[in-house]
Amino acid sequence: MQKNSKLLTILFLLSAISCTNQKSDLYDYANFVNPMVGTNWHGHTFPGATIPFGMVQLSPDTRTETWDGCSGYHYSDNSILGFSHTHFSGTGGGGGGDIMFMPIVGKIQLNEGDTANTLSGYRSVFLHEDEHAEPGYYSVKLLDNNLLVELTTTARTGMHKYTFPEKSGANIILDLTHGISDKVDSLYLEIINETEIVGFRKTYGSLAGEHKLFFVARFSKPFKKYGILADGDTTNNVKKLGAKDLQAYFSFDTDDKQPIMLKVALSRVSIEGARKNMEAEIPAWDFENIREDARRGWNKELSRIEIKTANISQKRTFYTALYHSFIHPDIAMDIDGQYLSGDHKVYKADGFDNYTTFSLWDTFRALHPLYTIIQQKRTTQFIRSFLERYDHWGNLPMMEFSGNERFAMIGYHSLPVIADAYAKGLRDYDVNKALAAMKKLADGNRDGKKDYLKLGFIPYDKYSQSVSRTLEYSYDDWCVTRLAADMSDSDFHLYNQRGQFYRNLFDVQTGFMRPRGSDGLWLDSFDPMMASNHGTEGNAYQYSLFVPQDIEGLIEIMGGSDKFKKWLDVCFTTETDTTKMYLADVTGRIGQYAQGNEPSHHMAYLYNYVGQTWKTQEKIRQILETLYTDKPDGLSGNEDAGQMSAWYVLSSMGFYSVTSGMDYYVIGSPLFDEAVIHLENGNQFAIKAENNGKGKPYIQSAKLNGKKYSKSYLKHEDIMKGGELVFTMGTEPNKEWATDLKYRPYSDKYKSAAVPRILF
Template identity: 45%
Template sequence: MKKLLLAIVLLTAITAPAQEYHKYVNPFIGTGGHGHTFPGATVPHGMVQLSPDTRIDGSWDGCSGYHYSDSVIYGFSHTHLNGTGVSDYGDIMLMPTMGEPSLDKKEYSSTFSHDNETASAGYYSVLLDDDAIKAAFTATPRVGLHQYTFSKKGQANIVLDLNHRDHLLMGEVRIIDSKTIEVLRQSEAWARNQYVYARIEFSKPMKVTAVNNNAFAPAKTTDTFFAGSLLALSFSTEVKKGEKLLVKVALSPTGYKGAAKNMKAELPKWNFKKTRKAAEKLWNEELSKIEVTSSDKDKLAIFYTALYHTMMQPNIAMDVDGMYRGRDNEIHKAEGFDYYTVFSLWDTFRAAHPLYTLIDKKRTADYINTFIKQYEQGGRLPVWELASNETDCMIGYHSVSVIADAMAKGIKGFDYQKAYEAARHSAMQEHFGLNAYKYQGFISIDDEHESVSKTLEYAYDDWCIAQMAQMLGENDDYLFFMKRSQYWKNVFDPEVKHMRPKKNGGWDTPFDPREVNNNFTEGNSWQYSFFVPQDIEGMIEAYGGADAFEAKLDEMFNAPSRTTGREQADVTGLIGQYAHGNEPSHHMAYLYYYVDKPDKTKQKVHYILDNFYKNSPDGLIGNEDCGQMSAWYVLSSMGIYPVTPGKKIWTPVQPYFENTVIHLEDGTTKTTGKVMPVDNLRFLNYTEEEYRSRPTSVIDSSTTDIVPVPVVLAGGKAFKGSMQVEMKAPFGADKMYYIINTESNEHESRTFEEYTGPFEVTESCQIRAYAEKGRTISHVVTANFVKKPNDYTVRLLSEYNRQYHAGGADGLTDGIYGDGNWRKGDWQGYQGQDFEAVIDLQKQMPVNNIAANFLQDSRSWILMPVKVEYYASDNNKDFKLIGSVDNTIPAEDYNTQIENFSITADGIKARYIKVKAYNYGTLPDWHQGHGGEAFIFIDEITVE
């Protein structure tokens, strides 16, 4: 009888009618603060995100197009990004008005009040105050449905403005008939080459009443076809008081025919209420995959809104017939899978994609099939893909994490061998510091910016590839990538117990673990010193064992919550130096579990759940980042977290809710809850052996161990006279060897000699060194030292930004030139001020030429000086102008470039040379950072 009752209960749990989970969703969560979410109408993973735009610039808190603090709506566009840190999308913007139509944004925009605004899953409405128009929206996967209710009679207008948010390259509007138009919007922003086609249908005839464009149209069809990089139109009709005007907008990435097919298949009729109900049904089906029980309505809203945010992307990016625009910009057909876009992989590999492996295995396989097609069509796996474009935003090649995690969990539906081929190919490239990483075992400041973060994330990704290789029987590759997965040891300093940047073969100094700088990706050393998910036991050992590791975690969580260095908007939600508002910290609270301190994991995780997620517009402590911030909440509240994606086992924590039921795609359910002991979280398909073992990430050192590279320590890269050089092996070594190469010995036959103690160099040289332990040797590390070509000294009369110091004052005349990658630290940066310095030549001498190099990267606010002046003096008091150079490079030129500002001095005699460069000043309105202060970047002043 008990078995029968249990069977009935289980059957009831599976077949019971779904609750209306969509009612728990509050789309306004994250629209305030720094959440960067939007409140508009969309369906799970839909192509359309129909939402109001209250910001039309690229401001930080306007990335989604909407911010809760605003009071003006400019229009309603059909594509938006959920919680990203860079603006894009905002395609096909429509705005209703009444009276004489205007195509001026200031005229057709309208104020609004949150008192007259409503948002729910699949629905959004607002009252536009200026003309008292109620605007309501819902959607299907590929079609947005507008409903405008007019409070008075008169002429109603629908403004279509294609010059909205990102840069319009070319727009087209084709008038098919009085109720139908077709639109192409080709634009660029974060993604450089975007195509959005649309079919727009009005519920009643409309006529064109205003046009603003800058291109001609065929002479005989000027009333039916409009084109240009400036394009806006108004469509008008007479309406009665209380009349409703509906507009359908179908999108397609492939063409007008695709948009028409999408319209016919998904929304052939005009029933707004029925379409909204269908959208809500789609959300109920998705949200019902996880049932949580709580008497706290706010917690239910937070949980289901978090789950909702994880389901807003990736977005379907193919037409109903499977046609899509590939990475090669050609049209293809998806066979046997659905093609998607918006892969914020640096964020989402950590928790969002592992969540999908649990509740959305079919889409997980589709995502990986999309990756494979992008590899075949574009030459590599996606990094941060948007609209079939690679933005190359963020770091790593974290597609491989998603693939390895799916393979480890047995998800089928994609070609494992092809996926492995693509993963291996991505790891063998030579861009973004990979060349240095492959050949010396780490990335230094000299090689690439964000060197520490890239080294660490590449090492984890390589471990993922190794797991794939092992599953496929590629044993040689398994060993190769497992060795690379230990390269994290080359940037770990056991003395200070931190990951820290290297420069010229040694540690970069001075070192402050709180400093946010260009050696880390959106963070500092604290926020990266625990990122070794592939070798947690090895990391614990490197810190000195379990007690020392626990103490280091305690130190991080208890440190003052203040960073130094660059202001970084992403670093929010600080508990000590833990930053929950940004992804690199997300696994850290779970690391206590690995030193047998699960109570500390629970304390930290539950504190974050209680305090950093709220049922309010500012309810997210940081950017949503395409579902990652919310995925952390969903998984943590269920009692699990994927510290190491690519392993089947999850790391447990005490569940947050009274009861949680997970409905899996095979029809079974898994249950967890607050009263369940942590060690009984058996709702995944573990083997008994896997379940009994604590989740670990041990690397077999007997076959894949490495010897970390030695550290070459000296007083700096440039020296006068002579300099002492010392070598150390941070992880210990039996022996170290080195060789010194100079111009004077370049023709000699020389070999490495054993290091026995510090030695002296007296000329410019290259030192190459390696360490040996047992029968294993390290990579060779290289350090280049330059004997200064002069004995000049420099006195700075301006104050540089300490992030961009180039080695201090003497770094401007040391004979070492900065290159185009200014983030490596070889340039000196001055913001909001002129540059002024005096060079002491040490004695009076004839001067024939004076020059200084400056850099421009306009997107990064670095602009050429307006003018550079050179002065001469004998007494360091009375300076005479001897020449000036005016800048000729426009600030609008976005190419990164170096310019030499040089004058001929005709042998004038002087001891002191003053250089003064005039700053561009405040960034103008056309610049995305308008209102901010420009930088001057200078490196290497030469006096001949």
């Protein structure tokens, strides 16, 4: 009897484990994602279908120009041009829109038409209530043609499903000229047979740079006729054609009431590469299976963090943010490992996966630190991709899109990505090569670099963005020391010294980082609220605190903790004068703080460094609850390839990476009752917030693995070990928690890093 009892107990436990695993496998995190978030206002996201880190982003295009058309889609529009296969998520510059198809009924029109009269071209009116967007799938009803469009994707291939009205004149338009903010160099189309077409699109001038994309497209049924419009001339029997302006139509018989499906595979290498991608990823015509696979892929990635909350809106906001954090970087090689490198030569990946779309001025701050926790294997692949550029292009990337370095912003922020990974123990790459590559980029010829090395700052009378360049160069140079500390004493001291150059722009009289001329004198007409070409997308309030490598040193030169506290208070309470702050990027403002743009993203956490943890908690909760929602206008600025969302993911769990390159995170205010991080090493780390809820942003006490925890920062290794961090929250601030100097976040100090004396 006892044996049977034990057996039943074992069977019950096994059943419970099985049910738990089954529930975990079936839990539909994707149900809490709204891809429409960020498509309105200035979020610049796209609503279409993609898979995590996939090459294809198959999405509707409603416009191709204007700043708010960077992703090809804006929620305020009411007509669709077509469905193209490449898009950037939330960038401030337009690009993509490659290989656009559009189904139409009746009269064949190869011009796009205009928004005032959509019947003048292939464009069609649509309503948002007829749209449906979910991870890996998008659908919409085109009202001008009364037809349903459905889209899904694999990594390198997009799949379309068009349901036409019964007995209609069904046509599918291909507009190779169409693109987002680019200019055409050359286009090519070849008709292989009645179900397959191939070609390429070579363009320049957009965020993607000089860009050649090959494609193979297959229809699920033969077309009965086709026609091509090339540079204004119509041809009906030509099978191969190159042009600078090229559209084509393909007409089908739909009497069998069956939808027409279309598969489109991409490659940056060749038509044959695209064909291999299609045959490997979508060999059949099972649209629903591909859609389900895409959703499963998203659920696998989204399950890396499990949150518990009764607030469904905030749950949607969180998982949408996590979704947006996993769109870029994107895979940049064919199924056979071939890829096009920065030198425009083809190579085959050996021991790594090649990625691109590194919007590093944005993403070094939160997105890549988030990856060091939940995407460690991919972090290694990203750094190996960086080193591939060093091998073949000659340098690490700075702002790379679609495989091309675009030099779009200041700084050289692949360095903090490598430094952060290295500091956190992620070193499965050639670390010696990484150090050599970091030094080469840090010593390279960037705007103002010679004066920076000679004077210790960049003079405003010779270069634009002199303040922001100096501060970002100084931080990036410091990042070299993260590796040099283990490999080279001389490099360690040299780059530490340059990491102190920020001091040369601090003006004691005004209390701000201030432009300085090549004669050593300060800029006379200085207004810290004024946006100017001395900073990058910000004013002196938003840039003066960008010294992540030495926040303690910054506090010291600003007059100590008390003055620093007051400086922060003034920053968060001084209302913006819109006649002085006119930049479209500087949005989501709380006083002078601007959540809508990256330079501010660390600032609310700096109260922890001066022992006023409750103010960090208050400000972080305010940002989380007022500047993010689950609606189309739910972002307070450009998504910027995942940075805006990664800030939310980290901050809502209760911490943030103020300094990429240090192995800790600064604690803020956890938004959810519980967040469980499922780590790649098999461990899990839980952050719990007891007595949490609206109006309770303040930490009363904390315990790490059952022991009292009094620090206002959290070590990376404590997360990786697995465990539990429990906060008790309240309505009133606990001004004693984590305020002592020994419990505050810290900066490394190096006596060898004295700033050279500047003589004028």
